[in-house]
Amino acid sequence: MIDDELSAHVADALRKAAAEEVMPRWRQLADHEIDQKTGPHDLVTVADRRAEEHLTAALTALLPGSVVVGEEAVHADPASYEALHGDAPVWIVDPVDGTRQFVRGDDGFCTLVALARHGELLASWTFAPARDQMATARPGRGALLNGEPITAGSPEPGGTLHVLSSHPDFTTEQEKRTLVALRSGEVISRPCGSAGLGYLAVAMGEADATVFSWEKAWDHAAGLLLVTEAGGTHATVAGEPFRVTGGNALPFTAARDETTARRILSLLAGAAG
Numbered sequence: 001m002i003d004d005e006l007s008a009h010v011a012d013a014l015r016k017a018a019a020e021e022v023m024p025r026w027r028q029l030a031d032h033e034i035d036q037k038t039g040p041h042d043l044v045t046v047a048d049r050r051a052e053e054h055l056t057a058a059l060t061a062l063l064p065g066s067v068v069v070g071e072e073a074v075h076a077d078p079a080s081y082e083a084l085h086g087d088a089p090v091w092i093v094d095p096v097d098g099t100r101q102f103v104r105g106d107d108g109f110c111t112l113v114a115l116a117r118h119g120e121l122l123a124s125w126t127f128a129p130a131r132d133q134m135a136t137a138r139p140g141r142g143a144l145l146n147g148e149p150i151t152a153g154s155p156e157p158g159g160t161l162h163v164l165s166s167h168p169d170f171t172t173e174q175e176k177r178t179l180v181a182l183r184s185g186e187v188i189s190r191p192c193g194s195a196g197l198g199y200l201a202v203a204m205g206e207a208d209a210t211v212f213s214w215e216k217a218w219d220h221a222a223g224l225l226l227v228t229e230a231g232g233t234h235a236t237v238a239g240e241p242f243r244v245t246g247g248n249a250l251p252f253t254a255a256r257d258e259t260t261a262r263r264i265l266s267l268l269a270g271a272a273g
Helices: 004-025 046-062 071-076 078-085 099-104 173-181 195-203 217-229 258-271
Strands: 034-039 042-045 067-070 090-097 110-117 120-128 133-138 142-145 148-150 161-165 187-191 209-212 233-236 252-255
Touching: 004 046, 004 090, 004 110, 004 120, 004 133, 042 046, 042 099, 046 067, 046 071, 046 090, 046 110, 067 071, 067 078, 067 217, 071 078, 071 090, 078 090, 090 099, 090 195, 090 217, 110 195, 110 217, 120 195, 120 217, 133 195, 133 217, 142 195, 142 217, 161 195, 161 258, 173 258, 195 209, 195 217, 195 252, 209 217, 209 258, 217 233, 217 252, 233 258, 252 258
Parallel strands: 067 090, 161 187, 161 209
Antiparallel strands: 034 042, 090 110, 110 120, 120 133, 133 142, 142 148, 209 252, 233 252
8 A cells, every 4th residue: 555656755745745844844833833722832824734735635646545643634624534434544643743832932842643543553754844854664564764674672681661651640549550650779760842753762762662652653653663673672561562442451652662562551550550
């Protein structure tokens, strides 16, 4: 379904959406262009909405018969999330992952796109326009950053693990338990503003693992395939691979290797529930 030509066209679509809808608004947002969704830590901007509209049109044109599950469209119509369970190929889109960083004028944001069918991830793209980074992955084809292969590698055996996790401002009971579980002498945990860039850090071997306690597909689909193709792995506290279609035991980890994943899961076991 995805060949080299189509993959390149998708990457071009991401670049164009960022160039036309995101980057002109970076560090230029007016107050009226920023809204809250569920609260003060869940922001949406005109760039999020316009970029998702742009990508929805472009991606469905590239693959006739496909549909889009995008963060902003699902917020407007939660029932549209069910397309993940349908027969059509699904583009999973986060138009601006790391909106809070984008609003602050930081460069730690990206656009995430993954293609899935029946829950199987077929390809992914992670584009950080302010950093000029484009990471791509396809099953069995490895992970690439700006066209060059990347590998997650393995940390020093038994050494301190560097983990990217939920931001402490996210205060659901599950997230509180997860953060407490990571307070260990064998882990240095720091907040992850953009899930997509957190996964990229693992795929590049710059972090040992990510840990998250929510399962919205647009935050995770692209990064999970990227980490896997870089040689890493992912698993929930139930010891099962994370499923983009939902119903996962939480929290879960994506890690540089199996040994790291097992160490993280042993810490998280008490955070489940």
